[in-house]
Amino acid sequence: MVGITSYGAYIPWHRMKREDCVKAWGGFAMPGERAVAYYDEDSVSMAVEAALDCLTGVDAKKVDGLFFATTSSPYKEKQCSALIAVPLDMRSDIRTADITTSLRAGTSALMLAADTVKSGSAHSLLVAAADMRLGAPAGMGEQQMGDGGVALLVGKDHMIAEILGTYSTSDELAATWRSEEDKFVRAGEDRFVMDEGYSKWVPEAIGGVLKKCGLTPKDITKVTLDPPGDPRRHGKAITQAGFEAGQMQDPYGLVLNVGLPGCATSLMMLVAALEDAKPGDRILVVGSGNGADAMILQVTDAIGKLGERRGIKKNVASKQVMANYNDYLRWRELVPQEAARRPDKQHIRFSANWRERKQLLGLWGVKCRRCGTPQYDNGAATTGPIRICAQCQAQDDFDDYNFVRRKAKVFSYTQDNLAAVTDPPASVVLIEFEGGGRAFFDLTDRDPAKVEVGMPVEMTFRKLQYDRGLTNYFWKARPVR
Amino acid sequence: MPGSIRDKVAIVGMGCTRFGELWDKGPTDLIVEAVNEALTDAGVELKDIQAVWGGTLFSGTGGRTVSEALRLQYVPVTRVENACGSGHEAVRGASYAVAAGIYDICLAVGYEKLKDEGMGGLPGMENRTNTHYQSSMPGVFAMMATRYFHRYGLSPEEGKKMLGKISVKSHKNGAMNPKAHLRREITLEQVLGAPIIAWPLGLFDCCGVSDGAAAAVIVRADMVKKFHNKPVYVKALQISASPTTGRMLTSYDYTHVEEAHRAGIAAYKEAGITNPRQEISMAEVHDCFSITEAVTMEDLQFSPRGRVKEDIDAGTFELGGSLPVQPDGGLKCFGHPIGASGIRMLYEPWLQFQGRAGKRQIKDPKLALAHNMGNEPYAPVVSVCIVGL
Incomplete structure (x- = not known):
């Protein structure tokens, strides 16, 4: 018996009205809005956020591995899951893998994790799927796609939903693709892709998994299926497989508010279904792309015991509508812009970042054993670590102290118009953590007009600098969402 | 017991270039001009100089920058760097060497050529590898203003007005200084209406980024x-x-x-000063930003904590006030060529003591204080130097 033991999700704060795309380019506007990752976010940072949500109340040291699914990895070569494991504070003797380049990478990762746990190779595994795909400006893809992430913990104990069975198919058909040279996603002619791809893959996989589990459509409470660009095809595929419309996990919540976050889509819909699920419900999950993955889960009594988290609902509700389409172009660096006339940033120092990976990626500080003062050092003249206590000057007598989930308040701030940032002003804050410790951080996901002394903030994992192909990740503060 | 420098060494000549965006001058020009003026002023020749301390943050490396510019004939040159406090550091090195009896006559020179960078700001001071937030230098000082306003219950308007008056005063003085970078008087309305650089600091709350050099014969x-x-x-x-x-x-x-407060206490003790507000005739402080000057008045015990506004409003620090501050325009208007600033701060007292300060002349000065600060308000090196007759 193997199943899902916890879930979490992440949806960026910023949303773009689809009509703003049409204001910029003309054409036809899809209804609603889409989530837009801020300039300091990518699929890695969103995976970390979703995973942190999923690990609420979970001891990350007991998780035996991490599978990261994405089609928009910041790297063609270099593992992201090993990086993601550091801010999550996972062990180093774990299994990590990036599952990429397919829109069903999310469901594939979930099945791989389930089979690994089932085989006894791991006790529990974390699956984090996140995507930030790019549709070419002025195209429908730009409106249809959205940014977001999801995370599921797979294990045998305290399952909230048990996996009853899985079924997969494989088919060679170029539905969507992005080559080595492509910045934007390409897609085949839509009716061809729908008729010969999606509309065949989905019913076939659904039929396969039902048969394998000895179930019929009426035994299923909800079908969660990633909708194609045209969501009408989604309902058609489900009814074609023998389901009533009411059994469909409504895709419009995601389509109208978030857009389609690539390989995270069907798993985000699964989380949305789990948020409303009752013990005994059966959920059929399908992920499609060059064939399809299908899986049936049965919700257990433990679903009622899962602690508070953001999930899909709270993430959807917490938002800021973007002022205009130009910001989207700027954040994605789709238009060349004049560089700020400020001194160049220094290069990333690879070895220093490696040496300090725990402090930088994990936001680990120290707590002095003599005087009890928690400390985090951001802005030293040279690289860390802290060797001498800032308060009592005791040397090398510390316990590790983590600041990731600690609440904080703004002690002072500035709105800096001079600093060269993608979305000026640079909002910089000096914050004080509950329980002690103070440090400077960038403030992200903020309305500059609403920043004030005393404002409650929380920590969020972000991109900080891109240099020579390498992305530097760090933590920023954000107003509590 | 630590010793004291008090009255062991004296400045006998000084030089200072015009500060500003000196597109047609390189570091060598600046060093040669400042040193020439200092040597002529003292009535000595370059060959009389037994050792040199050069202060700079960015311009050149090693003592060679100075020996090369002056074609010094194999005398020792030490390059010192203490961020924006490098100028005072050069004076300290030269003074201590003379006081130790190693040399009779030394030269301290501070220099900085900033305007070859092709852009504003200080190279390497922002976005440092170990600073994982993206603030400019105005930004980190702006946060002191945010906090000062919050702590003492000043509305943004009241706070900005208090700071604005500081800049109006410095511009008034700078306008009378032929060597200053910024030589225009400004009004409070201009200050308050100027673009925001880093909230709450506006354009006129920030000092100039300048080229320049200054030198002293000790x-x-x-x-x-x-x-x-x-x-x-x-x-x-x-x-x-x-x-x-x-x-x-x-x-x-x-x-x-805190460092300014402590350096002040130590300097007053060394100079035998018990009531700085009464005994100091004039001060040149490190007004990189208006808020820095405001808190420095409190750190140096010129004004009680939280009450500098009363002295600003009363005109205490204006040229005609009881304790003139920045009679030469300060960093705000004279400009801020990093390594030169600490020595420039002594150039004005030098002129004032010689009675050569022209329209800015203060009557009968006895003691002058120079306060030179490097790095951020929560992490600086602060030097306080007191000179007098």
Whole structure:
């Protein structure tokens, strides 16, 4: 018996009205809005956020591995899951893998994790799927796609939903693709892709998994299926497989508010279904792309015991509508812009970042054993670590102290118009953590007009600098969402 | 017991270039011009100089930058760097070497060529590898203003007005200084209406980024009779380097600079000053930003804590006030070529003591204080130098 033991999700704060795309380019506007990752976010940072949500109340040291699914990895070569494991504070003797380049990478990762746990190779595994795909400006893809992430913990104990069975198919058909040279996603002619791809893959996989589990459509409470660009095809595929419309996990919540976050889509819909699920419900999950993955889960009594988290609902509700389409172009660096006339940033120092990976990626500080003062050092003249206590000057007598989930308040701030940032002003804050410790951080996901002394903030994992192909990740503060 | 520099060495000549965006001058020009003026002023020749201390943050490496510019003939040159406090550091090195009896006559020179960078700001001071937030230097000082306003209950309008008056005063003085970078008087309305650089600091709350150099000839006190100028004795040279814990510990209030306060106390003790507000005739402080000057007035005990506004409103620090501050325009208007600033701060007292300050002349000055600060308010090195007759 193997199943899902916890879930979490992440949806960026910023949303773009689809009509703003049409204001910029003309054409036809899809209804609603889409989530837009801020300039300091990518699929890695969103995976970390979703995973942190999923690990609420979970001891990350007991998780035996991490599978990261994405089609928009910041790297063609270099593992992201090993990086993601550091801010999550996972062990180093774990299994990590990036599952990429397919829109069903999310469901594939979930099945791989389930089979690994089932085989006894791991006790529990974390699956984090996140995507930030790019549709070419002025195209429908730009409106249809959205940014977001999801995370599921797979294990045998305290399952909230048990996996009853899985079924997969494989088919060679170029539905969507992005080559080595492509910045934007390409897609085949839509009716061809729908008729010969999606509309065949989905019913076939659904039929396969039902048969394998000895179930019929009426035994299923909800079908969660990633909708194609045209969501009408989604309902058609489900009814074609023998389901009533009411059994469909409504895709419009995601389509109208978030857009389609690539390989995270069907798993985000699964989380949305789990948020409303009752013990005994059966959920059929399908992920499609060059064939399809299908899986049936049965919700257990433990679903009622899962602690508070953001999930899909709270993430959807917490938002800021973007002022205009130009910001989207700027954040994605789709238009060349004049560089700020400020001194160049220094290069990333690879070895220093490696040496300090725990402090930088994990936001680990120290707590002095003599005087009890928690400390985090951001802005030293040279690289860390802290060797001498800032308060009592005791040397090398510390316990590790983590600041990731600690609440904080703004002690002072500035709105800096001079600093060269993608979305000026640079909002910089000096914050004080509950329980002690103070440090400077960038403030992200903020309305500059609403920043004030005393404002409650929380920590969020972000991109900080891109240099020579390498992305530097760090933590920023954000107003509590 | 530590010794004291008080009255052991004297300045007998000084030089200072015009500060500004000196597109047609390189570091060599600046060094040669400042040193020439200082040597002529002192009535000595380059060959009389036994050792040199050069202060700079960015311009060139090693003592060679100075020896090369002056074609010094194999005398020792030490390059010192203490961020924006490098100028005072050069004076300290030269003064201590003379006081130790190693040399009779030394030269301190501070220099900086900033305007070859092709853009504003200071290279390497922002976005440093170990600073994982994206603030400019105005930004980190702006946060002190935010906190000062918050702590003392000043509305943004009241706070900005208080700071604005500081800049109006410095511009008034700078307009009278032919060597200053910014030589225009401004009104409070202009200050308040200027673009925001880093909230709450606006354009006129920030000092200029300038090129320039300044130099001083320093000799043993018992040699002063050989020189024609009125000797100006070093009364105190105190420096305090920060443990930089203010950004980590919640005990730091971010409305003062502890290192300035401590350097001030030590300097007053060394100079035998018990009531600085009464005894100091004039001060040149490190007004990189208006808020820095405001809190420095409190750190140096010129104004009570939280009450500098009363002195600003009363005009205490204006040229005609009881304690003129920045009579030469300060960093705000004279400009801020990093390594030169600490020595420039002594150039104005030098002129004032010689009675050569023109329209800015203060009546009968006895003691002058120069306050030179490097790095952020929670992590600085602060030097306080007191000179007098």
